[in-house]
Amino acid sequence: MKSKKELDKIIASIGDLPSIPKVVAQVMELTEKPGVPVSEVSALIEQDMGLTAKLLKVSNSSYYGMRQVIGTLKLALVILGIKEVRNIVVGISVMDTLKDPSTSFLLNEEGLWDHSASVASFSKKLGVQLELDLQGEDFIAGLLHDIGKLVLWKQMPDEYEEIYHAAKEQEVPLFQLEQQELGFDHADIAAALAASWSLPDSLTDALSCHHPHDDRTMADCANPQLCAVVRIANLAAREDFQLDGADPESYASCTEEVAWGQLPSAGLETSQQRFDLLKQFADEMVGAQQFAY
Ligand SMILES: [Fe+2]
Ligand SMILES: [Fe+2]
Structure with missing residues (x-):
């Protein structure tokens, strides 16, 4: 942190x-x-x-x-x-x-809106399933987890767009290239924005540690369970649960032990059990009407 x-x-x-x-x-x-x-x-x-x-x-x-x-x-x-x-x-x-003409490319063409909606949904479903009583913070932390990208896109368009496209070309995680080029990443910006707006610490921390990082200790966060569901949801939203013959061991969302370790484990000890649950959530989203507005 x-x-x-x-x-x-x-x-x-x-x-x-x-x-x-x-x-x-x-x-x-x-x-x-x-x-x-x-x-x-x-x-x-x-x-x-x-x-x-x-x-x-x-x-x-x-x-x-x-x-x-x-x-x-x-x-x-x-x-x-x-x-x-x-x-x-x-x-x-x-x-x-943060949703204005300047960020429309990122949200729409680049799919950040769909991604954010999926993360929100995975996160909420996981919170409800595990009876974490997160009272909607699971959903909004998921929805807002990548707002740092929007802020950077608005604040430093030329420099950030270059980093954004380079990460895609080089197939490296965006946050890694941000850290390399800027010394911080979009999770830091999201946390800075949330803190400057006096949003709850639980939310600020969940935005801050949504990627697997060495230097951010989930246990020290205001609500480690919230951080854990958002991190798992962020990984799950990028994975394809409809693949035939999928191997749960190859799914980062099922093997992110740091995050799963913060959650009640009953019935979710193995990658297969986690996979089945996340697949059920993914199935519920297929063809469902999204809440784009
Ligand atoms: Fe992110
Ligand atoms: Fe994300």
Whole structure:
């Protein structure tokens, strides 16, 4: 984990980060008050009709995995609870802030939006399956895990695009080339942005350690289980679970012991068991309506 000082240095080197969306700050502040009434939270979110519509779209998509249709914001608050709705609102708003014409190529043509949606879904399904009670942080940490790429794409387009394409050409992980060329990677930027917006430490840490790294100790994170599901989800989203005769041992998502070691292991001790579960999630996503908006 990089220290606050190190993150500040990174921010200084890439220029000002985007500012926090007003609604995120307001929703975070309101929902942190103990015993805040549902009606007050609902009134605040409802002021933004677009946001309300997106919230319902996300929570009703099979990517989110609810078995019940959620038709109104009030019902969402009752069924999911204030914290989970808060988390979805924060996730959508952060994504909206970074989703603009300058990042459209990365999100659409390069498939970052689809990837982020898949990671969100794998992460949420794993959290629910293992009864981790992550209250939607699993989903939004998955959705936001690669926002550092969007920030870099916006802040240093020429330099970053060169690194991005070089990583593809050389077939090396992007974060490795970022570290080599910049001294930090998109996970650091995501964490810096989350920290500068005062998002919860659990979320900041999950963004920070979503790649297997030597120097980031998952056990030291605010919520190691959240970090673990996001890391596994990120690997799973890139793997093809529909391959005939697939060998689970060759799937990084099934063999990432550091992450699996943070999770309840019952029934998931072997790569085959992990593979079967992740394949079930992948099957649920095939042909499912995504929550693109
Ligand atoms: Fe990443
Ligand atoms: Fe990713």
